[in-house]
């Protein structure tokens with residue numbers, strides 16, 4: 001009589017549809033007699049079923065793991081949709097509106113205030129103008145970013 | 154390439170962004186399952202899947218596929234997962250269960266995840282390919298560039314190991 005190890009191989013092969021009719025008959029016959037191999041066969045079938053039924057992972061909400069090395073910033077959107085935040089024309093218009101708003105607000109305020117305050121607001125206006133190149137830089141960033149995205153997509 | 158994938162890829166290359174989303178939706182789930190159970194972390198799995206689709210985006214206009222887009226995506230995701238795992242410290246060889254909630258309240262599924270975590274990366278890769286992704290022996294041999302006999306023998310060893318591990322856990 002053949003060793004159970006031989007039949008264990010047949011059991012594995014049968015799961016991959018690799019058994020000839022003869023081997024299949026041989027295995028069936030052995031399984032009738034051998035409880036050990038029956039248990040092996042049942043366990044493997046169950047494992048297969050469980051592997052196929054493993055649930056789809058839910059969107060990851062940081063269950064604590066030992067995989068700290070993998071920590072990556074989370075963002076639910078697909079990667080290729082993450083890049084563009086503000087389209088260039090909107091950014092430009094926003095910057096201009098903000099700049100005008102600041103000038104108007106502080107300019108308007110200063111009309112009713114003392115010279116001191118007026119001097120103060122004028123320095124603020126200067127400051128805003130001094131800041132303007134910075135917002136221009138920001139626009140450039142947005143621009144190059146959206147260009148990047150366009151290149152990637 | 155499967156017909157729908159082939160069509161959607163062509164539409165995407167012609168400028169239809171929604172076609173890419175369709176490809177994404179069609180393949181995301183099975184890739185996510187593999188990557189999550191392979192790395193032992195669904196957050197990592199998700200990142201690997203996104204990275205995989207980023208790579209696909211970069212292939213616009215130059216994609217050459219031997220068998221199917223599905224296989225291309227799978228191999229890309231698989232390589233990425235294996236690369237990440239290779240970078241991990243050896244100390245942390247055993248992976249934690251991926252699903253730790255009501256979805257996995259069955260004790261057997263929990264046990265199976267523990268067993269999966271005890272396999273080495275190659276073993277877990279092979280058994281997931283066969284049972285979860287349901288690649289045939291022939292397909293696995295082709296994708297992995299090894300003989301069918303090698304796949305067959307290795308699957309037997311893995312199943313036997315899982316059987317023994319399962320006994321120990323019980």
Ligand SMILES: [Zn+2]
Nearest residue numbers: 004007034037
């Ligand atoms: Zn036996």
